[in-house]
Structures are given as C-alpha cells and as structure tokens.
Amino acid sequence: MQRPSAIRLPQWLRTKPKHLRRKCLWAGGIALSLAFSSYYLLPFAFPIPEKIASGPGDSVLLLDHNGKELAHWVRPDYYRHRTIDLDLVPEDLIQATLAAEDKRFYQHGGMDFRATARAIRDSIDQKRFVSGASTITQQTVKICSQRASRTIPTKIRECLTARHVEMTHGKGEILSAYFNHLDYGNRSQGPLQAARHYFGKPLSQLSLAECALLAGLPQAPSRLNPRRNPEAAVKRRNWILDRMRIVYKLPEDRIERAKAEPLQLQQRGPTNRAPHLAGLLRRNSKRQDLHTTLSAELQRDLTAIARQQIQVLRDKHIQHAAIVVLHNQTGNVLAHVGTPNFHLSNAGQIDATRIARSPGSALKPFTYLLAFEQAGMTPATIIPDIPTSFADVRGEKSFVNYNRLYRGPVTIHHALASSLNIPAVRALNAAGGPAPMIKQLQQFGVTSLKEDPRHYGLGLTLGSGEITLMELTNAYACLARMGKHIPMRFFSSSQSQPLSIASKPSYWMLANTLSNNAARTAAFGPNSQLRLPFPCAVKTGTSTDFRDNWCLGFTADFTVGVWVGNLDNTPMRGISGVTGAGPIFHATMLRLHNNHPPAWFDQPSGMIRCHIHTSTGKQFPEANEHTIEMLLPADTLPLMSQRGDFDTHGKVILDQRYSAWLTSEGDRARYTLSSDLNPPAFHHHPLRILSPSREAKYLLDPDLPGNGKKLALRTDFPGRAIWSSPTLEISTKNGESTAILTPGVHLIHLRDHSGRQTSRSIEVEEL
Template structure:
C-alpha cells in the first residue's frame, strides 16, 4: 500500500522451500500459511535437511529442476565434481532463471556468480587465494540442447485427463533410468537395421504385479523432423502373429492339450467371400505338429485350425477385448479366421498389457502411468491352462522348427515370448514376459513403407532380448512354480497319444491332470508300425515337404471316418439374396454308406449331393457309416447378413 504497487520482500530458504513445494494463490493469507509452515518445518528438520530439499526442488532454468540436473545440463558433470566457480555460477541462477539464463544472458549470470563468490569470501567459506582462482576460472558451458526426458511417456500421462491443479504434484510410474536405457538400446539396434529400410521403433516395460508402465519409448528420436513425435507405443499397427497365444488358450479351455496334433498342411477354409488359404511364414508345411510346436514356431495354418477348435473368430474377438484391446472396432465375422493371424490393428502398449495378463496366469488389470490410478484385477481363465501357454511360449526346443536353435528368442533364463510380422514386412513385433515384467517391442516405419526382409525375430527380437538381459541383470527375473494340477507324461510326437513311460519313441509333455491325452491304440499304426495319418495329409505325404518318410503312411480310406465339409468351427454367412448361400455342402471320407443328421438343421439330397439347409444358430452335424457304425460330427455356426 505504501509503495502503490506489488512488492516482494526477502524470504528465508525455508519459506522458499515451502513456496515451491506447494503452489498457492499469492495472497496475504497464503503468506501467513507459508510463514507458519516454515516455522513448523524448522522445528522438525535440520538446516542441512532443509537446504538439501531446497536444492533438489529449485528451478535452475531450461527445464532443470534441482542442482543435480543443472550441473549435468550446464557443465556435464555431477555436483561433486563442480569447481567453486561453477558451483557459485549455478547458485546465482535461481534468483531469476529467465533473466540469468546462461545461454541467453551469460554476462548477467556471470555477474551474479561474482556476487556469490564475494559473499562466500565475506562469510569465511572461501579463502582469498581460492577466491582469486575462482574469479579467474573460465566457464565452459555445454552447448544448449533440448532437454525433455521420457517425452512419449510424458505425452501419455497428459492424455490421461488427470486433473492438474496449479503446482499440484502428480506421481507417475516412470523409472527414468530404465526409460533412458530403453532409449539407448532402441537407438543402437535401429542403427544396425538402417540398410533394411528400418527407421523407427518403440518399446514398453510393464511391472506385472501392479500394471505400472515403468518405461515407454515411442520413437527413436522425439525431436526428429516429420514423425519423431508419433508415439509408436500407442499407434495402431497390424498385429501380426502376436494374438496366437490367446487363440491356443481358447482351445485349451475347450479340452485340447499342448500335445494335441494339428495338420500343418495346405488347407482351404470356407469364408463369406469364398475360400481363405493361409500360408506359413516360410511357405513350408510340416505335417502333423503338436500345439506346443505350432505355437512356439508361430505356424499360421495350424493357428487357423486351432481357432476353429477354440470357438472361432467370435470367441477370439471377445477374449481380445477382455484383455484390453480397444482397436477391434469391427464385428468378428468381418475379421474372420484371419483374426488369429493379426488381420486387425493393435497398439503396442495394449498388446504388452494383454501379455501381462498371461504373465499373471489369466488375471487382467489395466495398465497405468499414474501411481494412484485404479488397478483392479479380474480373472478370465484357469491358472493352470495359462501356465501351459507360458510353458509353450518359453520352450526354445519347440520353436527351433521355425526359428533355429540360436535365435534372438533364446535366453539363458526362462522368458515366454512371441513374434509377429505383418504383410509385406510393414510391422514386426516381439512381446514377452517373466513373472515380474512384460516387455513389448515394435519395429517398422511410421509411413507404412515396408522393411526389407526383417521379421519379428530379427528386427524387434534382439531389442527385446537386450531389454530382458538388462532387467535380469539389474533387477532379477524368475520363473513359475509348476502348478499342483500339472502332470508330465510320455507321448508319441506324431499322434500326441500316451505311450508307456519307458517307450523311447516318446517325448515328455505336460498336462492338466484331468485333461490328458488318450493312450495309443492299434488303430494308430499300420501292420509295419507306421503312424496312420488321415486323408487330409494325402498331398503333403506325397510332396517334397514330407520329412517323415517311412515313419507315417496314409490311412486306409475306410479305416477312419472324417467330415471334410463343413470344417469344424466354420462360421457361415447367409445372404437372403443368394439362394445357394443357404445350402451347406456335406462331404466325408472314410465310409461307404453315409447317413447325415442334425437335430437343428434339415439334411437332404439334391443333384446327387448332400446338403444341410442353413438356419441361424449353433449346430451339430453328424455323419454315420451305416455299415460299420462309425460316427463323426462337427459344430458350425450360421448367421444372416
């Protein structure tokens, strides 16, 4: 009032600490509150504690909060290595960080430094000879640079719509050192991939126990022109084979086992627009393979058949939404069987968190970047079944078929991991987990241009391996105890059926105790002891891809009855404007006089062929060989457009 304008008086270090620790409106009442709080703090803390807290919180300009940050930014050294001249220079900046900015007002900052040095000498903390040396010492500042730590993580925090009052403290889940380590590993590996037209990548680390996002790097360089600020951890990209573990889990929930055999042979699947003919990544087929091998080696044709056994696209669509994927914005029948091969879009952060739910053995909880965000968990599967999925995904022997014995997915400790590569090499992924951490890596180009011959195991895989090696060395990783429901048995590698414990033909497999393969029988072999394979293996057995040679033979056409149309789990769409779409062709092999039946569909002969009349719903179709009494059945679903 006396001066006719707003003035600011001197305040103690304690009062300044209170002021910067909790921002308040600048009122007379605020001044009283801060003074009272300062008096109370001086009763509780020593002068050294107060000064330390102040120096850790005060603003040194250019986005540097705290003395340690300022020492690194301006001089490139820790606080303990500062000279007296450098320390005095930094001590003067907080008086007015804008007007004393060393990069834009160096002379003013140096003038303030000299004031600080003379006060030190006057207070007896700096001898005269040391003052003379400090006054003469040239100051060598580091070049100005952008300082924005964990920028994509920060952007993600700002997208959470958190209420941020002026000066309010927001606690995040970020581990800055880990984030900086990811930035370095990503940068180094991407440099090695430049010749393959790889220009960017992203990586995420999640703490499985809490759902906390410990590190999130969205691109190689946030400040790169063009697309540096695109957040690759949140961008929608083609998901590739990363969804297959959830397909296999659905099948296990319906009674399959890791030893269940699936035919990896070229197959045409009926679809709404004709036939769907997937190919394996290397365009080679391997014949009879177990679910364990098919998942670990990421075989595409078996994955489609496993999807049919696990309930079809609708079941997988529902499960993916259950584990937090928000990018599935179309109906299941639009994606069709290709859903298991990743013909949908996914976000790296959401996919990594979905894998974190596998790491918790079937318990999903939301990811979070704010420490106080809700993190309620919900279970969606049986723990022992998800344990089997984790065991399959960590089996280096099972993935050798496709990736070789010494791929980037081989670790000296247990890690469950899965790769994914989209069409034309536009995206590749590797996501993995231990009980403690889930890690996801994406590599590609933000403009969608294809990479040159880079797959998940050669692009994202080495980065994931580096990250897990760092976590294993610095924090430690473990593996799961075998659930009490799990038993180990000896099974035939081509039939998946139980053998005697001492039978040398067998391989060891892990089962849920009440979900074990049946024992082998005489019908599994011919007179020479060769495994008899169904008719669907016919073309493969006679091809150059057949690696079994005299170990397997095509079964007698009349020995087994099998429905060849419709395929198990097929999903039919009926178009009212196309009369033929309401007819489902019925064919089978392995019998002579066949009788078709269904409790919910009408089966009839037309033009010398058997058909079922399609009506909406889930249906069981059965065929019986009236001469032998053998039966076979399939379940299908029908929907109208």
C-alpha cells in the same frame, strides 16, 4: 541539587534575532518530522507486490516412482522454475550474490544511502546513469512488480516499497524471495533450476567457481550467457571472486583455484525421458507434480536400446520402434517408449504404443488358450498342418504357413512354438471361431477389435484385426497373471497391493510352451534372440507385407511388449519378429533382470509327467527319438499308444486327410496312409462346406466364360463326401464336384459315408 544545563544553540543562531531563531528551530523540527515520516510512515502507502509473498509459480515435474525427474514442463511464460528455501542455498552462492549485488544487505533498511550517493556522483561525472545503486530489496520489488519505465518517480516508488518490505519482512524472507525470482538466463528461474540447466547437478554440489558464475548471470542474462559468450561469463565470475576475497576475506589460494577452474557446462540433451507420456499427461495436468510408476533409468536405457536397434536395421527400412514394460503383480507401467527419436521429423512425435496395428502371429497364444479352455485340447493335441481352406462371408479362403511348407501331424506344443499358421486357424475353428476369442481378449482389456467377428474371420489368429501395443502387452500380462486382468497404471498409489498369482493348468501349459527353446528350434534355430538365460515366455508376430513386427513375452514378474515398423505404413524389407523386434525384447529382458533375480511360475497341482509321441499325440511308456516329455493335467491325459497307430514297418498311419500332403511333400519313410476312407477319428471333426459360402449370392454374367454358371463345390473331406441338390445339376470328375447354376434359390446337400450331412442355401440371379 544541580540543575541540568540548557541546550546551547550554535553561536551564529544565538546572535540572530529571537524570532528568526524560532523559525529556524521550527524548520528543523519540520524537516526531521518529514524525514522520519518519509522513512518510517510513508512507505506504508506503497503496497508490497503480491508475488513477494506467493513466490513465482513452479513449473511441473513428471517424476518416476523414486522421485527422479522424467520431464520438466515449462510454465505458460516458457520458464522453468523450482522453489527453494534459503536454508538449501549454498553459503558460497549467497556470499557471491551479495558481493556482486549488495554487500551491505544485512546493514541497510532497504536503501543503501552510501551506494546511492556514489551512484549520483558517478552519474554526474559521466553525465548519464551508470549505476542504479539498487539494493537486493529494491531489486526484489522491481522483479515482482509490473514492468515500468526507468524514471525518477519509478525509482522513488521502488525505494519506498523496499522500505515497506524491510519493515514487514525478515532479511531471510527477502533474500529467499530474491533468489527464487532471479532470471539466470536460458529460461531458467531460480538457482535450483539454474544449477540443473547449466551444470546438471543439485545446488549442494556446486563449486565456488560455479556459484560465482551463477551469481553473475542475473545482471545481464543474455549478454553473459555462458553457452553463447563464455568469455564474458568467466570474466564476470572472476570479478565476483575478487569481490568475495575483499568482502568476506576468503583465502587467496581458494580464490585462485576457483579462477583456474575451467568452465564445464552440461551438454544440452533430451530433457524429457518420457516425451510421449508427458505430452499425454500434460493436457490433463492440474499444475502440480505428477508421480508416475515409470523408472527413469529403465526409460533411459530402453530408449537407447531401441534407438541402437533402429540404427542397426536402417538398411531394412525400419524407422520406428516402441516398448512397453509392465510389472505383472501391480499393473504398473515401468517403461513407455512411444518412439526412441522423439525430435525427428519422420513421425517421431507419434506414440506408436497407442496406434492400432496388425499383430500378425502375436495373437496365437490366445487362440490356443481358448482351445485349452473350451475345446479340451492340450499341448499334446495333434493338429493337421496340411493345405487348408475355410469359407466365411467373403467366400473360400486358403491359409498357408510363413514358409509355405507343411509338417503334417504336429502337436500344439510344436505348432505354437514354431508359429505355424494352419494349426492356429484350425484350433480357432475348433474352439468356436473369432467370436469367443474376441470376447476373451475383451476380458483381458482389449478394446481395439471393434468390428463384427465375421469381419475378422479365422484370420484373426494371424493378425486380420488391429490392436495397440499397450493393450496387447497388458493382455500378455494377463497370461502371466494366469487370467487375472489388472488395468495398467501410470500413477503410483499407496493403496495398491501386489496381486498374488496362483498357476492354472491352461495358462501354465501355455507359458511352458512359449518358454521352451527346444520346441521352437526347428523354426528359429537354437540360438535366436528369443533364447534367454532364464525361463521367459515369448512370441513374435509379423504382419502381412512386413508392415509390423512384434515381440511380446513375460516372466513371473515382468511383461515386455515391443513393436518395430514404420508409422507411415511403408513395409520393412524382409524382417521377421525374431530379427526386428526380437533383439530389443532380448536386451530389454536382460536389462530388467540385471538386479532382479528372474522368477518363474509354480507348477500347478495335478500335473503328470508323460512321454508324448510327436506324430500321434499319444502317450508312450518310455522316451524315444519321436517323443517329447510333457507335463499335462491328470484329467486330460491322452490315450496310450496302440499297435494300430503304426504299420508293420513302424510307420505312423495317417487318415485320408493327409493324402495330398503326403503325396506332395510328406515324409513317406515315416508316414503311411490308412486304407479306411472314413476312420473313427473323422467323427471328431465337423463335416464342413467350404464352397459355396454361407449366405452367398451368385450372379450369372454373360461376360464370364460359360456365363459363370459353374460353381466348384468344396469340403474338408474331398473325395469322401457326396454332393446333391434337388434343383441343380451336379457333376463329379476326378474327385472334384461342380454345380451348374440356374436362377433362383437352391439348397445344396453334403453327406459322408457315415451318414453325417449338412446343407447350404444359395441364391442365384441373372444380370
């Protein structure tokens, strides 16, 4: 058997003395051992940065109900980033990045010795460091480590740490960590965020040229910023494309097409579609994505609608608007526009939906709902629209309509549709005053009205209290739900079940009146912004001095609330709810029903169709020019009209309450006064003292004419009631009664011809 030949030493070593040969062999072995240890064992002495395994923190997204982006918040370091798996990074971007940074990434073990040798050679030639020869693994270590000075020890530590990473992580893990940590400039970290920022598209839709452009940015994000220095960015892109052609043998024609592709960056615009909501939620965010009930497309469109309307009405001194859209069955907030111009300096950052403002007439529907539910009224009920005064803790107060005209006897149907003030005040008084109305609104989720009911008085129905758009919109949604309150929701929940809504007579009659365009034509015209091509209940409101402008309404599915005005509380110029907030409401409702068939409420059972005379509120057997067709509950049908309701000439006979109105501005061709000073109809109205005020204290001042001793006595029944007092002198002249005051506590009595009476106590002091 042939023995294996012995290892032959080099000639120069065989000629040396034996002990020298032994030393050389030992030195070589030690060198090999050191090299082996340095390459395979020493790296384990250098810990891997934790960030490589954990990855950079994601910035939080605010998402709509379909997962579309509403807002993207920056991290504490002001970067935006979204983690992405390597499988989702386009092959073109991977090849472009490797061609630019580390073409032998898949061949080396963390250190590229050929590149290192080239870097050393170039540095000697240039007498300075011109290339670091860092591999992608080394760059990943550097990015994930604390910043350190650029020295040789630092470079050695990065190389050994990179070896450690290579021995414990796969190439895919390393490349994924590298991509997710890359700074692409403009505070965008990672390719997913970079694609969104620069091109406004997902990674999967990037072209070869766009991938090459992104691959070139991490080398010098500031110097190569395509927004500031597009020439440098394109030059770097084209260099990378040439490298890809060499390294990956890409077709020449594809490279040339990519080079010829123009640089098309996404225009910078609002990155936050719900800025006010985002600002509110961010303070409570737990650094995780938030899925809301909003619709990104609807939010975008309504912001544009509000912005356009403000521009149209700029000469009317309107600076701000707000919109809230609710889904009735779930309470989901579908759109929330605090103000349409968030970045403007004139209070654009204030969320107008949460500021309590005077709602004007927008609370009248709740007044009539109370009258239907608690006072037995219906849309057919007649209410006098005549000059009216009421007394409260602040004294006597007179109310007027918007146009300072009066219509005499009107049905609630027409009074609500035309937004008449005096019938609303009278209806609230008949239904119990402001206290039950506030209680009703609280049941609908309104918390803004915190004062004692006496503070608001009967003017509550006209806007004497302040309420937020958020609360008022949800209160209207409660009307659409036939009285069912659901708290509004900004966050999606799989446990929520749509609410089944069954029509109730009072709510249905209210919605039917608010949706009747013919009923409001006398006040707003036949083709106002309140008219829609489908049934929609709608009500406007304008506060005193034109400081607030509202339009709210609903269909069976959606409720919309709109406010227009100025957050600095300066008045608008001659704008009503129809011309200010109305156009925004109109456009919003049309937008909501673009792809959603409009729905209306089912008619409640037990409703009877009848013809109601618009001046008497009574039924007529058949329709005529003075009647209107109504659907009313069978148990509240008005009486049939009688001969005694009209005189021999067919005029409607009115009681004496209408005498002043009929004399001054009433239609005498249609109405006449009853000769009965105390008709039975009066017994349904309480005998009320308007002056003196309840719990009032009067001071006799010598600086006033007559020392302020004369106190005018007023009632709802002037000329038909008798005043008296056991301690005060009362004189009557031309139907007006006056008490002559003296110091002390006095009781004043009022009695009518039917024997009804009421009293009021006053206190008089002398200065």
